[in-house]
Amino acid sequence: SQHNPVVEKDCSSITPPYAKLTKNLDLVKRILDNRPLTLAEKVVYSHLTNPEETIPVRGETYLKLSPDRVAMQDASAQMALLQFMLSGMPTTAVPSSIHCDHLIAANEGADKDVAESIIANKEIFDFLESGAKKYGVAFWKPGSGIIHQIVLENYAAPGGLMLGTDSHTPNAGGLGMVAIGVGGADAVDAMAAIPWELKAPNVIGVKLTGSLGPWASPKDVILKMAGLLTVRGGTGHIIEYFGEGVDTLSCTGMATMCNMGAEVGATTSLFPYTTSMRSYLNSTGRRAVSTAADANSQFLRADAGAHYDKIIEINLSEIEPHINGPFTPDLSTPLSKFKDFIAENGWKDDLTSSLIGSCTNSSYQDMSRAASMAKQATDAGVDIKSQFLVTPGSEQIRATIERDGQQLVFENAGGQVLANACGPCIGQWKRTEKKGEENAILTSFNRNFRSRNDGNSQTMNFLAAPEIVTAMAFAGKLSFNPMTDSLKDKNGKEFRFNPPTGDDLPHQGFEAGRATYEPPSPTPTPDASVQISIDPKSNRLQALDPFQPWNGEEFKDIRVLVKVKGKCTTDHISAAGPWLKFKGHLQNIAENTLIGAQNADNGKVNLVTDVTNNKEDTIPEVAKSYKSQDIEWTVIADHNYGEGSAREHAALQVRYLGSPLIISRSFARIHETNLKKQGVLPLTFKNDSDYEKINGGDVIETQGLKNLAPGSPVKLIVTKPDGSKLSIDAVHTLSEDQLQWIREGSALNLIKKNVAA
Ligand code: SF4
Structure with missing residues (x-):
């Protein structure tokens, strides 16, 4: 095919704003008495929305951050885009990209598979493409590549902060970027300029010495580390590599290691800026980024004497496949x-x-x-x-x-x-x-x-x-x-492999490839005139209606749909598997609401009593029945309700089916925030044992919502089926900003109001 070399890109939206970041970091350092910081801290803290107001404590403080960029894959972009449409914003607040990669099958070979996947998923791709055009989001067509590879080749930049709606987003750590895999709701935050929350991560330092032998590769380092750390060993941590071994690795090899940091549960993984990163940036048409990174190299490595929560030492020379x-x-x-x-x-x-x-x-x-x-x-x-x-x-x-x-x-x-x-x-x-x-x-x-x-x-x-x-x-x-065994060639002669050889980067530079896959502009212009394409008959996509604002009154006649016993993760609230195809259709996916939840009253999973007719049915069926009768309902939940993933569907669905509040012994924090964003009030029992006093079918009324303020108490007046009443104390964790989400009906309603003003 024709020679089509990669050319120099417009890097204006790709180069991190180093001047601003280093200024922010100076403010934070002053607050932290100039203690030496890890690279992870430097990059994360320099992206604080209000650096002068935060005292970051690793593993404790919730940070409000302003990411530089968002990347979304075709499966998770659907709900993110549907929600962003509710914001009323003409364009995304930060440069964003959509990548059509997950919906492409591997059946017959490249060309046929892409063509067939386009037919099978036409409504999804058309929707994503029209949304991308409208809001100025870079749209990468089916067949152009996999999100993380495209991001590495085009958007990743040392010292930047990126959110990606996919767990292997940390791949960009190979280019020194703090890149974090999130749910669609978080992507919407960044696109709508809502500060994005992250608990200040702890940092595992991995000290690399030596250099890899001829048979070993960066993949082997992370495969070995996965064995050392196990699938949970990185949870709540950023893995940060340092030591002289780092300089021996290729940029793409480091990306492989960061990619698989997801397998040990790490928030992300990160390398300091190296010459191999510079070469990779230059060979992929981003010399402007490498020049800026060179000028900020001090910012792009850990401070001398930085403290890690744990240190692992790996001698690359000893790594075997x-x-x-x-x-x-x-x-x-x-x-x-x-x-x-x-x-x-x-x-x-x-x-x-x-x-x-x-x-x-x-x-x-x-x-x-x-x-x-x-x-x-x-x-x-x-x-x-x-x-x-x-x-x-x-x-x-x-x-x-x-x-x-x-x-x-x-x-x-x-x-x-x-x-x-x-x-x-x-x-x-x-x-x-x-x-x-x-x-x-x-x-x-x-x-x-x-x-x-x-x-x-x-x-x-x-x-x-x-x-x-x-x-x-x-x-x-x-x-x-x-490495040691031999095979037989056609004539029965012994054959043994020599160690693998290969170049980090192509001597003749990269090819851009076929014109069909021409990269979108890094800074596409939004086009307000574009109509977003959603077929009203589709069972995979459905436009969202904004949730109704709260009337500011107390909640009355709230029915307890189910009292959940034990673990209730986002997977119990909104199951994955076959339901994934309905990710862009709230009404259809809501058919799975709480189907994994165990009813504390009867011990059964997904079986509750519809008090309007005294019949037993599944949780979604009863919820729908209540909704159709305008009966608002709630869930009484056990500890850590909503743990697991950041799946925003778990909050959207209960709201959609008519729940204005969820009452639990405790919430998983991300889910609690997601509920608030969708205008659902999360309340926690003041006395843990009060959980025992409420049952399915009870009716709840609130006292204290009219004067709701940060830290204000809420009373729940519970009426039992026999007419007896009891009063239960509850608490909430709404901040002043979050209160406004509840008042307006959702965070996006608030954004829309502000945009209109
Ligand atoms: Fe695609 Fe990578 Fe996820 Fe595999 S791991 S599904 S290639 S993004």
């Missing part, structure tokens, strides 16, 4: 012990499919090193023994490996290059293996929970570096160790 899994990313086995591990567990030795690429591992370096393995084997006449699939992370990568020959090497080996999209990584993969049949796959992806890739719970899914995956594809056996 690892293979993690099956079914969890923290089950980490060194390659040299993998053969025994398989045998000890009695698992089948056959490798059925080998997959490389995805957002985690499709850099030029990954592709080159993987191709070097494939080339050695094919040159020696060794045939590939397993299915071999390659998912380039972006059109830029695909076009560059097409030009430089790696793609041909993969194809000559019998590999198939799939669309630049998530495909098999997110389960959009058509396989011939029978469901329920044990089989093993090896991928260079990041996640491997059961059934993730192909919906088959018996697929043993292992994670490894792309070069290891590729080499093992030629053996077709899990017991094969490419």
Whole structure:
């Protein structure tokens, strides 16, 4: 295809506002008596909305932050955009982008799959594209690439703060950005200029020394770390790398490590600014960003003597390739012990499919090193023994490996290059293996929970570096160790792999690729005249109606729909799985409201009594019945109601079905805030044991809402079915700003009012 080199970009909306950030940081440092700060703290605190008003304490203070940028993938962008439409704003407050990647299947091959996915998801893509045009959001078409790879190639910048509606957003930490995976509600905050809240994270310092040997790659470092930290070890922490080993790593390799920091539960992962970041910025058309970063290099590294909450030391020279899994990313086995591990567990030795690429591992370096393995084997006449699939992370990568020959090497080996999209990584993969049949796959992806890739719970899914995956594809056996074992060529001659080789960056620069995937302008102009396309008959998309403002009166006749016993996560309130296809349709997804909740009165899940007819039914059915009769309702919840994810649907749905308040023993903080944003009043029992006094079917009336103020008490007058009454004390945590959300009916109603004024 035609030569189409990547050109220098307009970096005005990409370069972080270093002057402002360093000024903010000076203010914070003064407050903190100039104690040395980690890089994570420097970047996060410099994005405080009111730096002069905050005393950040790690693990304690809730920070109000102003992110620089938002990125959204096609599944989670739907509700974010639908909500943003309610703000009345003509454009997003910060540069934002939408990436069509998750909805693309891997069935027949790149071109056909993209074309078919566009037909199957036309209404979603049309909606996202029209919304993007209207509000000046960069729209990346289906097939242009995977969100995190596109962000790394185009938008990530050292010292910036980005929110992305996807868990692997931390990938941009490879370019020194604090990039955090969030729910759609948080993206809406940033787009609507509502300060975004984050508890000041603790910081795990990872000191890297030495340099990687020829067989090891950055993927192996994070695979090993996943084993050390486990899937929960990073929770509430930013993982910050430092030490001289950092300077030996490629920018894209660091991105792989940050990407998989999500697998240990870290808020995000981060590297200091390095020369490899500079080279990557320059080769991807962002010299203006690297020049500005060079001038602010002091800001882009930790202060000498900075304190970490925990330090892990890793000598890169001692890292050997690892293979993690099956079914969890923290089950980490060194390659040299993998053969025994398989045998000890009695698992089948056959490798059925080998997959490389995805957002985690499709850099030029990954592709080159993987191709070097494939080339050695094919040159020696060794045939590939397993299915071999390659998912380039972006059109830029695909076009560059097409030009430089790696793609041909993969194809000559019998590999198939799939669309630049998530495909098999997110389960959009058509396989011939029978469901329920044990089989093993090896991928260079990041996640491997059961059934993730192909919906088959018996697929043993292992994670490894792309070069290891590729080499093992030629053996077709899990017991094969490419570092030590040999294979037979066509003539029966012994063949052994040499270590992988490959360049970090292409000598001839990157190719931009096909014109179909021409990148959108970094600063698209909003066009108010665009009509956002939503088919009123769609069952996947539905425009949102603004919630009604509160009349300022006490709540009366609130029916207890259900008293929930025990754990009630956002997954119990708004289940995922098959419901995900309704993410953009509030009415349809509301059919799953609280279906995972256990009724404390009868011990049953999703079974309550409709007091208007005394019949038992599911929670959503009774909620709908109450709604149709204009009966407002509430949930009595146990401890930590709404823990789990930031899923905003969990708050939107209860509000949509007619609940103006939720009363609990305690709330998970993010969900509590999400409820407030949707105009639902979260109340907590003053005396924990009062939870025992209320039951399903009771009627509640409030006292104290008329004069609601920060810290003011609220009384609940509960009428039992026999007419007896009791009074219960409750408390709320609304700030003055949040009170306005409740008054206006939602945070977005408030924004709209302010925009109109
Ligand atoms: Fe998520 Fe996989 Fe897509 Fe990456 S490639 S964004 S991990 S689904």
